[in-house]
Structures are given as structure tokens and as C-alpha cells.
Amino acid sequence: MSTPQIYVDADACPVKDEALRVAERHGLVLTFVSNGGIRPSRDPMVRVVVVPQGADAADDWIVEQAQPNDIVLTADIPLAGRALARGSHVLGFTGKPFTQASIGMALAMRELNQHLRETGESKGYNASFRPADRSAFLSALDTLVVKAKVAARSETTGR
Numbered sequence: 749m750s751t752p753q754i755y756v757d758a759d760a761c762p763v764k765d766e767a768l769r770v771a772e773r774h775g776l777v778l779t780f781v782s783n784g785g786i787r788p789s790r791d792p793m794v795r796v797v798v799v800p801q802g803a804d805a806a807d808d809w810i811v812e813q814a815q816p817n818d819i820v821l822t823a824d825i826p827l828a829g830r831a832l833a834r835g836s837h838v839l840g841f842t843g844k845p846f847t848q849a850s851i852g853m854a855l856a857m858r859e860l861n862q863h864l865r866e867t868g869e870s871k872g873y874n875a876s877f878r879p880a881d882r883s884a885f886l887s888a889l890d891t892l893v894v895k896a897k898v899a900a901r902s903e904t905t906g907r
Contacts, residue, residue: 750817750904751776752837752896755810757822758782762877763841763885767821768794770889774897779813781806817900819892825851837896841877843884845892 754771758764758780771778771793779795780786783806788796799805807827814820816835822828828838828846838846 750815750900752817752819752893752900753777753779753815754819754821754893755814755836756780757806757810757820757824757827758786759806760823761821761841763821763882766882766886767889770886770893773890774893776893781810817896817903819889819896821889837892839885839888839892841885842881843886843888845888 754776756767759782777793781797783801784798786796799809811830814831814834814836818836820831820836820838823841829851831838832851
């Protein structure tokens with residue numbers, strides 16, 4: 749059985765501590781991927797990967813590493829789509845899962861909002877991160893880890 753791993757798009761991640769707590773509780777390897785600014789960890793279950801500066805360097809690294817039933821944590825909708833295509837589970841920082849059923853609409857809304865910002869019809873403010881988002885994330889990640897572990901186990905055993 750291949751144990752799921754957790755990959756974090758860490759540059760603007762507000763839930764690093766929560767991801768670490770869930771990974772520790774479930775005994776999973778957690779990998780923070782960023783362009784820099786994250787301290788290395790002494791914990792052998794926590795990896796910190798610093799990628800070269802570049803628009804999608806962290807995204808590209810995550811997609812190259814992620815396997816089916818791994819978990820990718822990101823707010824980046826295109827990265828979410830690419831990770832889903834690899835068979836990974838994807839969760840946003842507010843606890844909202846990205847799924848095959850929801851990613852098409854999420855990508856379309858992203859493009860629409862980008863167009864509205866470019867034409868000046870929208871200021872493009874993002875909602876602020878709230879304590880309720882942190883709580884929702886913790887619960888959703890815990891649930892997703894259990895789901896990923898069960899899926900990985902059933903793929904190995906055929907049940």
C-alpha cells in the first residue's frame with residue numbers, strides 16, 4: 749500500500765500549522781513547496797522544498813511529484829485542476845475541496861473574474877481569511893486524509 753502524502757503550495761498558505769497537525773496525527777509525510785522563506789524542519793516527516801523563482805515553479809514541482817490518492821493543499825485553481833488530473837485529492841485553504849465535478853466551474857469563474865478585473869468592472873478583492881475558515885480546513889483535511897488512506901488501501905487490496 750502506498751501511503752498518501754500531503755503537498756502544500758506553501759507560498760501564501762495560511763494553514764501550515766493545521767496541515768502539520770493533521771499530518772502528524774495520521775503519520776503522513778508533509779511537503780511544503782515554496783519559492784523560499786520557509787524554515788527547514790527537524791521532523792523527518794516534514795520536507796521543505798524550495799523551487800527556483802518562477803511563475804509556476806512550485807506548481808510544476810507539486811504536479812510532477814503528486815500521485816493518485818496524495819493530497820494537494822492549494823488556493824491555486826489551475827494547480828488544483830492539474831493535481832486532480834493526476835488522481836490526487838485537492839483541498840483549498842478554506843476547507844473547500846476541489847473535485848472533478850467542481851473544477852470546471854472553478855476555472856471558468858477564475859477566468860471570468862480575471863476578465864472583469866482587466867476591464868475594470870471589478871476591483872478583484874478576495875474575501876479575507878476567517879477563523880471559521882481555519883476550523884473548516886482542519887475538519888475537511890482530517891476527513892480527506894481518512895478518505896485518501898481508505899482509497900489507497902482498497903487499490904492495494906482490490907477491495
